[in-house]
Amino acid sequence: MVGAVDYSWQVPYTDDHHALANQIMRGLDGFPGFALVSGVPVDDLTPEQACGFAPELLKSVGDPLLQGPEGAMSLGWLVRDEGSSRFRSDGTYRPGIYTSKSADDLDIHNDGAMNPHGHEVDMFGLLCLGTASAGGESTLIRTPAVIEVLRREFPREFERLCQPYAFERSHVAQSGQAPVMWAPIFDLGGARPRVRCNRQRVEMAPAITGVPLDASDLAALDALDEVLGRRDLQYKLTLARGDLLVVDDNAVLHKRGAFTDDPAAGQRRCLVRVLLARHAAGGQA
């Protein structure tokens, strides 16, 4: 891992999930905004059982939120290659695709960017049940560091990023919810900063809104990408079986490299994703 000076984010598993949650929150609320639990007992669990176990384990950290298609929603969501691809053959984006069900690169984003299923997401967990035969590396980038660089080097672009953009969200909209939402990428006005990072969804929105991205909208997105591409801001890790990565979704952005499975050799990358809302004050489970 690059750039880490403090190891408070490394947490050994204990079956005292309340104590574990306290340890996790030290990493999330302090530096660096994430925690990596190792040694979670996953050997006896099928993926479906792990989808029940992971939210149960994390409910002391936050309130697990429902995810998935309407009518089949669950608190644990399997992130694995199920043959989806977000690209059409001409390279444009296909709407309605869960990128989490592909083996593609996932661009830098945060999970709460488009208020999935109407939720404000504060944190998420990824429990690793299986690894790929190659690839699948995770990159984490702290948003306070990104904001600091943008303010210093790209003040005009940063100001634009603090104004609303449209985000396409049809794959995470329940019936009755809008397929597009307008919000700033950096909303620093509330008690806690809200960050919404997903360039693909910003680029898909004009097809719905009819409002094209103009030169200053694009220049601000390019400045953000340039800063997010800086290696000195990136933490890299590859999740191993039994690892549980827990991330403050507004304090840390993430991406994942493309991967290849080898099912014949028993190597299939498989994670359980749990989205979490912070407990209401005084209401920890």
Ligand SMILES: O=C(O)CCC(=O)C(=O)O
């Ligand atoms: O596969 C991963 O490591 C991350 C997946 C992810 O970011 C997501 O499903 O939102």
Ligand SMILES: [Fe+2]
């Ligand atoms: Fe994600």
